[in-house]
Amino acid sequence: MADLSKLRDQIDQADQDLVKALVKRYDLVMEVGRLKREKGQAVFDPKREEQVLDKVTNLAQRPEYEAALRAVYQEIMDQAQRLEEDF
Incomplete structure (x- = not known):
């Protein structure tokens, strides 16, 4: 079970990194929206x-994740568009 626990800890860290990156991305999106x-x-x-x-999808260099990455990023960009329109 220790291996599972370690993997989950790594996932938790990846989630923290991802949220930080998304907040940064959305802050930049808001600035782009202002300029637009x-x-x-x-x-x-x-x-x-x-x-x-x-x-x-090219950055990942993992073809097996292409569809998932495209779907996730499509949602990220849809949310960004909503943010830009709302503010």
């Missing part, structure tokens, strides 16, 4: 969204 509003630009940019999805 100042310039009268649309919040949603489908070309940029596809670039981000391609980038993150």
